[in-house]
Every structure is written in structure tokens, then in C-alpha cells.
Amino acid sequence: DTGVSQDPRHKITKRGQNVTFRCDPISEHNRLYWYRQTLGQGPEFLTYFQNEAQLEKSRLLSDRFSAERPKGSFSTLEIQRTEQGDSAMYLCASRRVTDTQYFGPGTRLTVL
Amino acid sequence: KQEVTQIPAALSVPEGENLVLNCSFTDSAIYNLQWFRQDPGKGLTSLLLIQSSQREQTSGRLNASLDKSSGRSTLYIAASQPGDSATYLCAVGTDSWGKLQFGAGTQVVVTP
Numbered sequence: 001d002t003g004v005s006q007d008p009r010h011k012i013t014k015r016g017q018n019v020t021f022r023c024d025p026i027s028e029h030n031r032l033y034w035y036r037q038t039l040g041q042g043p044e045f046l047t048y049f050q051n052e053a054q055l056e057k058s059r060l061l062s063d064r065f066s067a068e069r070p071k072g073s074f075s076t077l078e079i080q081r082t083e084q085g086d087s088a089m090y091l092c093a094s095r096r097v098t099d100t101q102y103f104g105p106g107t108r109l110t111v112l
Numbered sequence: 113k114q115e116v117t118q119i120p121a122a123l124s125v126p127e128g129e130n131l132v133l134n135c136s137f138t139d140s141a142i143y144n145l146q147w148f149r150q151d152p153g154k155g156l157t158s159l160l161l162i163q164s165s166q167r168e169q170t171s172g173r174l175n176a177s178l179d180k181s182s183g184r185s186t187l188y189i190a191a192s193q194p195g196d197s198a199t200y201l202c203a204v205g206t207d208s209w210g211k212l213q214f215g216a217g218t219q220v221v222v223t224p
Binding site: 004040041043045055093101103104106 | 146156201211216217
């Protein structure tokens with residue numbers, strides 16, 4: 001399977017803990033996106049990368065959130081000092097320059 | 113600020129009926145528009161991508177139309193099947209970088 005993969009699929013953590021999610025895009029895709037989706041809503045854009053460069057961050061991405069894409073391959077999204085409001089599905093997507101976005105299965109975060 | 117709306121929020125039809133799903137957006141200066149399918153607890157699967165210069169796209173039983181001047185797109189699914197039960201999301205691409213603005217989705221149930 002050469003689709004977008006995300007790890008872990010589920011994460012339960014206590015408030016105040018740090019968590020890190022990983023996304024592996026389709027290999028030839030140079031653009032990578034992170035979205036957050038809460039129950040009953042569509043995904044909301046968080047940030048995106050062109051190769052290793054982070055080109056835009058949403059205002060939703062507070063200082064507790066950081067994303068990286070070293071060497072333009074996989075990406076990580078870290079949330080520090082988690083809050084209950086961070087509970088959501090975190091989705092990663094990738095695409096080539098002129099192509100549709102392909103989404104991974106998501107990481108469901110529950111903050112207790 | 114672009115806003116994307118999908119009405120109705122939920123829809124139930126008997127098997128064999130045609131499905132009509134609506135998406136409206138407030139800013140007609142879009143780059144493209146995509147329709148996605150999301151199964152419960154899963155990631156998104158791209159169905160159709162319509163570039164801003166196009167009026168419609170077709171794939172099998174699916175047809176999507178785009179009217180930028182009125183800020184509307186419609187997804188038609190012919191001869192619905194129980195396997196079509198899912199949430200359908202409309203997403204507007206606002207520029208060539210690929211950032212997407214999503215609607216909240218229409219939850220579809222096709223009853224046998």
C-alpha cells in the first residue's frame with residue numbers, strides 16, 4: 001500500500017502531557033498538509049509544507065503546536081501541554097504540485 | 113473570509129434513488145473544488161476534483177457540477193447503493209498551494 005500513513009491511529013493522554021504524531025506521505029508528493037477535525041465538523045487547515053519548508057500556519061496552531069518535515073519526507077506534529085480542547089482527529093494529506101490531495105487515516109487524540 | 117456550507121446536514125434515501133448533495137461558498141474566487149467521502153472514524157477519500165475553469169466532472173455514477181458565479185457545486189450520485197452510506201464533504205481550494213476550506217459535510221444513509 002503506497003498511500004498516506006499516520007501513526008499512531010489512536011492516542012489517549014492526560015492533560016498537560018506532550019504528544020507527537022507522525023505522517024508518511026506518498027513518496028513522490030512534495031506538498032504535505034495537516035488538518036484537525038472535530039466531531040460533526042469538516043477538517044480545518046493547520047499548516048502545510050512544500051518539501052521541508054513550512055509555508056503557512058493557521059491561527060488555530062497555537063504556540064503549543066509545532067510541525068516539522070525534515071528532509072522533505074515524513075512529518076511530525078507535536079502538541080505540548082495538551083488541553084481537553086485538543087481532542088480531535090488529526091489528518092495528514094499529501095499531493096504533487098497539481099493534483100488532488102490524498103488523506104491518511106488520521107490520528108484520533110483523546111485528552112483526559 | 114471564505115465560508116463553505118453544505119445543506120442538508122443529513123439525508124436518508126432508499127436504495128436506487130438518485131442522491132443530490134449541495135455545497136455553497138461565499139467567495140467565487142476559488143482555485144478548485146473537491147468532493148470527498150468519509151466513512152465513520154476514517155480518513156477522507158477524494159471523489160472528484162473540479163478546476164475553476166471547468167463546469168463539471170464525472171466518474172462512474174458520480175457527477176459534480178460547479179457554478180462559480182452563484183457560488184454553488186452539486187454532487188449527483190446515480191442509483192444509490194447501501195455502500196454509498198457515508199459523510200460527503202465539499203472543500204474549496206483557495207489558491208494553487210492547495211489549502212482547502214471544508215464544509216461540515218452531509219451524512220448520507222442509503223437504506224436497502
